[in-house]
Amino acid sequence: MILTCAIVDDEPLALGLLKTYANKTPFLELKGEYTSAVMASKGLQDNPVDLLFLDIQMPELNGLEFSHIVSPETRIIFTTAFSQYALDSYRVNALDYLLKPISYKDFLEAANKAYQWFEMKEKSKNNAQSNTGDECIYVKSDYKLVQIPLKDILYIEGLKDYVKIYLENEPRPILSLMSMKSMEERLPSAQFIRIHRSYIVQKSKIKLIERGRIVFGKEYIPISDSYKQDIQDYLSDKTMQ
Secondary structure, eight states: OOEEEEEEOOHHHHHHHHHHHHHHHHTTEEEEEOOOOOOOHHHHHOOOEEEEEEEESSEEEEEEEHHOOOOOOEEEEEESSSSGGGGHHHHHHHSSESSOOOOOOHHHHHHHHHHHHHHHHHHHHHHHHHHOOOOEEEEEEEHHHHHHHGGEEEEEEEEEEEEHHHHHHHSSEEEOOOHHEEEEEEEETTTTEEEEEEEEEEGGGGGOEEEEEEETTEEEEEOOHHHHHHHHHHHHTOOOO
């Protein structure tokens, strides 16, 4: 698998170094180099990439601001000389955070992490298509990477920058710092359905619907008007008249 990538950095030396690193990494194909986020926004619109090495401190539009308008299909590795941005990069769900000066060893480790992420995404997609139901995801929780079998998930609740993942036979949900949008992208659509701005449920776990709400034990999950048609379409060919 080859990952296409681009670099955004307003420092010529840093840009040149990252270009050298990318060109000697076998599974990376460099598609663009930009000296500002404004230039990158124009270039990437027509030529999107899998992976973006993005500087944070830049004039006009900084990297954190730009990360919110990058295509959700593009994963980001931040590069910066300032460690105080580490938490901010975590909040926007970046794959990694590289502190300048960046060695090739650190660059390669981050690139490998991206490669593994895309491998996992492809594997999840293939498993969803084959409907094996034995796939899992990994999420960050309490500074640990936790494996979650997809078949165990009841539903996911979004809370600002966090999600709560509720599992069968588990008294407490798993809390992870990520957006609902990112979570939805990672879940196979064959198994999961968005029913509300704040809720995603596993289709096979829907046992009872009452007054426009999905019932999980003592919990009632609302179905919003904007997602009502999706759930009706899913249930239409399974409902006995």
